[in-house]
Amino acid sequence: MPQSLDGTSKREMLCKVPEITLFFWITKILTTGMGEVFSDYLAHTLAPVTAVALGALGLLVALILQFSVRKYIAWVYWFTVVMVSIFGTMAADVLHVGFGIPYVVSTTGFLAALAIVFILWYRFEKTLSVHSIFTHRREFFYWAAVLVTFALGTASGDLTATTFHLGYFLSGVLFAAVFAVPAIGVRFFGMNRIFGFWFAYILTRPLGASFADWMGVSRARGGLEWGTGPVSLVLTLSIVVLVGYLSISKRDVPANASAD
Template identity: 45%
Template sequence: MTNSQVRAPRRMLSKVPEVTVWFWVIKILCTTVGESFADWINTTLGVGLTLTAVLFTVVLGGVLAWQLLLRRYVPFAYWLTVVVLSVTGTLYTDILTDNLSVPLAVSTAVFAAALALVFGVWFVRERTLSIHSITTTPRELFYWLAVLVTFALGTAAGDWTLSLTGWGPGVSVLLPAGLIAAVALGHRWGANAVLSFWLAYILTRPLGANLGDWLASPTADHGLGLGTALTSVLFLAAILATVLYLTRTRADVLGTETNSPATASKTSPSRERLMLGYYAAVTALAAALLAWAAAQPHTGPTGDEESAAPVPASATPGQAAHFPPGEIATFRTITQDTLTKVQAGQQLEAKTRMKDLETAWDRDQDALQAIDRSAWTVIDSRIDAALKAVRAKTPDPIIESQCLTALLTALG
């Protein structure tokens, strides 16, 4: 055996599936689960953001180790890794936003730079970014690192878009869906296949996340009201059914790299350069749309740092009369603590207490809605107003106090 053979990395069969319609269907399902499942564990179960992130980081380590030990593509192991990466990437972005108060614009820029760095090092070392070349452990490590960063970047960019535009859950699905369609057309017209793949891969993250929010959000917030638990169960079941189908049919197993139709040359350097201009034009149009939407009067989504502080409407006392007294007492205590901290000028501590209220309220959502949906909707709107006031980019203590007082009145 020669020295070059000793130094050569272990070569394996391809560790990734063929990029067919099944690939994109299950990828979107995974991203939706990443959003809804993380929210369910973090808020509904009350585990907390940091502990949830630690838990999934440990799970990711075990799942990724299993995937790396395999010598070929195994649908269950591969897509389980994608699901866990989706949840973990979402949590990392949420920690930056919620716990460390990093603006979404900054986290989007940081993750975009990190992804560019990963791709740069990957290309310099391996001279390719094609997923059809994932036949060595170093390439697979680069691939999974890129996937993790795309999930974090997609989460940050998607949330930033919502904070800029104030779009509701349903409307917010349209932009990433339209951009993915534009990328699909670009690929069909001769754009670089690797570039098109990674652009679409990044965009499926905000598409899946917005879809999950639309399904899980209450109808009062223009969602379908399924809740995070039911949304997670439905999409996990759909993922499992698709994986079982692919395991049985092997419809997404790559052939050899030379025979695979997905790797066949269908373009030319001149056409690829032309399509780069097309992608630049699509990017400019999307940026112009976001700039226009940001300039329109709107209130940002609940919990966003950039949201404008609203002026509260009048509240009717005793809206929570039918709810369990112990839970309402907890909500009132947190709200009163927040009001006290606002009046004392302790803005950071007030934001922390409002996070406690948001977590407790979301955890009890299903139970309280079942008791009195109308009262829940009224109090939820008061909590939304208080959250936006306390988390505004430039908080106004007067409006904060008004919102919190209106919430206390609604809580009876």
């Protein structure tokens, strides 16, 4: 049986990432919005240190659970994504609110961090394909990239909404338009599918977060003033329904394909 560079079998696990379908993108965007507003809700109802500690603990529990299973399990995977979303939002917000770092600086920093993760991932594994998550090392690189994309998306969404004064709704429209670029590029212009996936994946964060913020924040800040608590609840219930459907239907269970 082939061995990976870390000495483990490339077939030590089944693929740990779902098939990339329409359900994937819908659920992913919902988790980005939910993580954004729920993080804000915690920050306004708990002491900041307590909120960050709870977010970090939840993320740790989710990652331990995700790494302990040997195949893709819908509720385990999406629970981990939700916790990454919440903690990634907190990480970006702490830099700006807690340390006064401008969004343009944090956005640039997270972009550089993501580039480093991708370079190291490709250096060791020779692929960035999400269909090749068969070893723990590849899984580690995958979740490191996911975590940084959430922090990057949070910072870039706030950058356009506040620093560039677009507001949350127009920021959402902007990111929705850019989100369509990789889909069109892959389908009609031969864009590399792996590049197109990660391009779109990064954009789901500011896309979902911008619209969630628009629904939750006050009218004085350009929002609908529905409240971060109610918006968090509605998005959470939507995620639960979708993940429940996927768990039963198995629509997104990946084929046990070989590594790229």
